[in-house]
Amino acid sequence: MxxxxxxxxxxxxxxxxxxxxxxxxxxxxxxxxxxxPPPPQLYPPPMNQIAPQRGYPPQFYPARPxxxxxxxxxxxxxxxxxxxxxxxxxxALNQIKRTGEQxxxxxxxxxxxxxxxxxxxxxxxxxxxxxxRQFEQPIPLN
Numbered sequence: 001m002x003x004x005x006x007x008x009x010x011x012x013x014x015x016x017x018x019x020x021x022x023x024x025x026x027x028x029x030x031x032x033x034x035x036x037p038p039p040p041q042l043y044p045p046p047m048n049q050i051a052p053q054r055g056y057p058p059q060f061y062p063a064r065p066x067x068x069x070x071x072x073x074x075x076x077x078x079x080x081x082x083x084x085x086x087x088x089x090x091x092a093l094n095q096i097k098r099t100g101e102q103x104x105x106x107x108x109x110x111x112x113x114x115x116x117x118x119x120x121x122x123x124x125x126x127x128x129x130x131x132x133r134q135f136e137q138p139i140p141l142n
Contacts, residue, residue: 068092071103074110078117085114 070092078085089111096104 065099065101067106068096068099068101068103070095071106071110075106075113076110078110078114082114082117082121085110085117089114 070088074085074088074092077088089107089109092103092107092110095101096107
């Protein structure tokens with residue numbers, strides 16, 4: 001160790017030894033290159049690809065019961081073919097009661113619209129017959 005000179009405190013190294021005068025030579029860039037991290041996921045993984053927890057079997061949720069097809073058919077046909085609407089509606093109600101499917105409202109709407117359309121059709125036929133009956137009387141030829 002060197003002896004302290006004027007203005008230096010004992011125990012501290014000389015200023016030349018504390019910091020080198022020149023920076024160390026640059027290292028090649030490839031030595032420090034690291035691959036970029038993967039981009040963050042924008043969406044969670046699909047439900048069927050989630051790994052089950054260790055020790056537990058995979059959990060599958062039961063599918064929701066869909067709408068009964070006869071109920072939809074009953075509603076549509078009651079608007080077009082009013083005679084078929086109630087028929088398909090009653091079939092749909094029996095199936096819905098047995099299977100627990102959805103669509104009870106469609107089936108009831110098909111039944112009510114079908115019966116209401118049939119009633120209006122019968123009233124329209126009665127109106128037409130009574131209206132044109134007055135023209136069937138013979139005209140006097142005097």
